[in-house]
Amino acid sequence: MSQIKLLSESNIDYTRLHELLVARDWQLADEETAMLMLKAAGREKQGWLDTESISKFPCTDLCTIDQLWTKYSNKQFGFSVQKRIYEEVKGDTIEWGKHVGWYQNESWLDYSNFTFSSDAPTGHFPAKFVRFVVGWGWWFGPFFVVRIAQCRL
Numbered sequence: 001m002s003q004i005k006l007l008s009e010s011n012i013d014y015t016r017l018h019e020l021l022v023a024r025d026w027q028l029a030d031e032e033t034a035m036l037m038l039k040a041a042g043r044e045k046q047g048w049l050d051t052e053s054i055s056k057f058p059c060t061d062l063c064t065i066d067q068l069w070t071k072y073s074n075k076q077f078g079f080s081v082q083k084r085i086y087e088e089v090k091g092d093t094i095e096w097g098k099h100v101g102w103y104q105n106e107s108w109l110d111y112s113n114f115t116f117s118s119d120a121p122t123g124h125f126p127a128k129f130v131r132f133v134v135g136w137g138w139w140f141g142p143f144f145v146v147r148i149a150q151c152r153l
Contacts (some may be wrong), residue, residue, distance in 0.1 A: 004067045009058035010040040014068065021072035026125055027116040033065055034128040059151035069126060076118070077125040085123045100124050 006014040017036060020029035038044045040061040041053040049057075062079065070078035082100060089095035097103030101114070101121035114120070114127055 004064070004071060006068075007060050007064050008040065009060040010042075012036055012040050012061060014064055017065070018068055018072075021068050024072070024118065026073075026077075026118075026120065029069075030116075030125050030128045033069075033126045036065070037061075062151045065126070073118075073125070076122050077120075078123075079126065082123045100127075102127065 004018070006018060008014065014036065017029060017032045020032055035044075037049065037057070038047065041049055041057055043049055043053050066079040070080060075081065082096075085099045086096050089099060094103055097108065099121065100123035102109055102124070111128060115124060
């Protein structure tokens with residue numbers, strides 16, 4: 001597989017994320033992804049993404065992040081993987097949450113209870129960005145799936 005170009009419309013350096021994903025350190029890579037997404041959206045001070053920042057999130061950066069996650073997880077993780085699952089369950093957010101392992105026993109998992117290993121369900125990561133939005137993974141999913149579709153992941 002060819003080397004991924006670490007492109008950014010927002011002048012973001014994705015080198016550390018690349019290194020963490022090569023090392024398969026899913027938790028640190030997820031935290032790095034969240035931090036980089038806030039930076040790319042110009043929302044570091046706020047610490048969360050709103051619908052406007054999601055709708056304007058740079059496609060180049062979204063593609064770079066997705067390509068890194070999908071390549072180094074052997075297509076187990078990534079936004080495009082999450083999008084595919086969302087489409088397969090026809091937009092049913094609860095079913096989507098169950099498939100990616102965020103919804104168990106009739107409730108949304110706290111981030112500290114996620115599976116930070118290669119045994120995690122398909123689509124489990126990236127995940128921390130969800131916490132930056134509204135604190136509930138289920139509410140954010142549909143908004144970001146739309147942005148991912150607009151970026152043609």
